[in-house]
Amino acid sequence: MGGAMLRGWLASGIDPARITVIRPSGTPIEGVTVLKAPPPDGEVPAVMLLAMKPQKLDEAVSALAPTTGEGTLIVSVLAGVELPSLAKRFPKHRAIVRVMPNTPSAIGKGVSLLHTDGDEAVRVEAETLVRPLGLAEWIDDEALFGRVSALSGCGPAFLFRFIDAMAKAGEAQGLAPDQAARLALATVGGAAELAAASEETPAQLADRVASPGGSTRAGLNVIDKGAALDRLMQNVLTASARRNEEMAAAAR
Numbered sequence: 001m002g003g004a005m006l007r008g009w010l011a012s013g014i015d016p017a018r019i020t021v022i023r024p025s026g027t028p029i030e031g032v033t034v035l036k037a038p039p040p041d042g043e044v045p046a047v048m049l050l051a052m053k054p055q056k057l058d059e060a061v062s063a064l065a066p067t068t069g070e071g072t073l074i075v076s077v078l079a080g081v082e083l084p085s086l087a088k089r090f091p092k093h094r095a096i097v098r099v100m101p102n103t104p105s106a107i108g109k110g111v112s113l114l115h116t117d118g119d120e121a122v123r124v125e126a127e128t129l130v131r132p133l134g135l136a137e138w139i140d141d142e143a144l145f146g147r148v149s150a151l152s153g154c155g156p157a158f159l160f161r162f163i164d165a166m167a168k169a170g171e172a173q174g175l176a177p178d179q180a181a182r183l184a185l186a187t188v189g190g191a192a193e194l195a196a197a198s199e200e201t202p203a204q205l206a207d208r209v210a211s212p213g214g215s216t217r218a219g220l221n222v223i224d225k226g227a228a229l230d231r232l233m234q235n236v237l238t239a240s241a242r243r244n245e246e247m248a249a250a251a252r
């Protein structure tokens with residue numbers, strides 16, 4: 001996820017000289033400084049973005065926490081790890097902002113949910129930081145932030161599965177796999193762009209495709225029977241929210 005955000009920032013024209021990536025592997029990234037650990041006499045960072053897995057946070061804290069200062073804005077994308085859990089581990093900070101980004105940030109089409117207990121200046125700074133990555137939305141209730149992280153944070157994975165499922169269904173009707181994959185992907189991409197550009201709701205747009213008594217209605221009837229897709233998505237988000245809460249509890 002950190003790599004996707006970095007790609008988005010670099011593409012938006014941010015000065016790479018301002019960025020240092022700290023990753024244990026030290027795997028280089030073109031254009032930016034990559035270190036395996038913070039330099040012992042390094043500058044206090046203006047912004048520190050935490051993007052390791054929540055399970056790796058405690059391993060990382062001993063090296064990272066001493067490098068922050070009273071002026072450091074800490075931005076965490078760690079799913080489930082709440083502000084008090086971060087503040088306890090990083091006592092020196094100006095403010096802490098939680099961001100739940102998603103991988104389309106890499107192409108400037110991401111969604112970033114934001115949450116902080118900081119002041120208006122902090123909110124402006126955080127929003128300015130993530131704006132080049134796509135849509136930015138504040139969620140002021142931290143419990144809600146955790147519960148809805150799955151919609152946009154995990155959402156790309158759910159949609160990638162949906163694209164695959166459409167392609168597999170096309171294959172089952174006789175299409176070659178590569179052609180089915182192209183058709184499914186272009187259909188989802190085109191439909192998403194149309195919905196974004198339209199003043200009509202997705203439900204209205206679905207009705208526009210469905211000629212009365214036609215083939216789309218026959219397909220929609222399967223999706224709509226017993227609110228099958230609605231119930232599936234509710235179960236999906238509930239499962240992700242439950243896992244998020246488990247990670248929150250572990251970090252507390």
Ligand SMILES: NC(=O)C1=CN([C@@H]2O[C@H](COP(=O)(O)OP(=O)(O)OC[C@H]3O[C@@H](n4cnc5c(N)ncnc54)[C@H](OP(=O)(O)O)[C@@H]3O)[C@@H](O)[C@H]2O)C=CC1
Pocket residue numbers: 001002022023024025026027051052053054056059060077078079080100101102103153154
């Ligand atoms: N994947 C996604 O779509 C999203 C992920 N997130 C959050 O992003 C975070 C990372 O997830 P994801 O990118 O999938 O995981 P990955 O395993 O792909 O990446 C984890 C990164 O953390 C680095 N890392 C591991 N240990 C340390 C350490 N001690 N100090 C500093 N960096 C370390 C790794 O470095 P190296 O490369 O050297 O191995 C790697 O770059 C998670 O907290 C997750 O909740 C949030 C929203 C969406």
Ligand SMILES: O=C(O)[C@@H]1CCC=N1
Pocket residue numbers: 079149153154
């Ligand atoms: O799977 C995860 O836990 C992270 C959070 C959102 C997307 N990926």
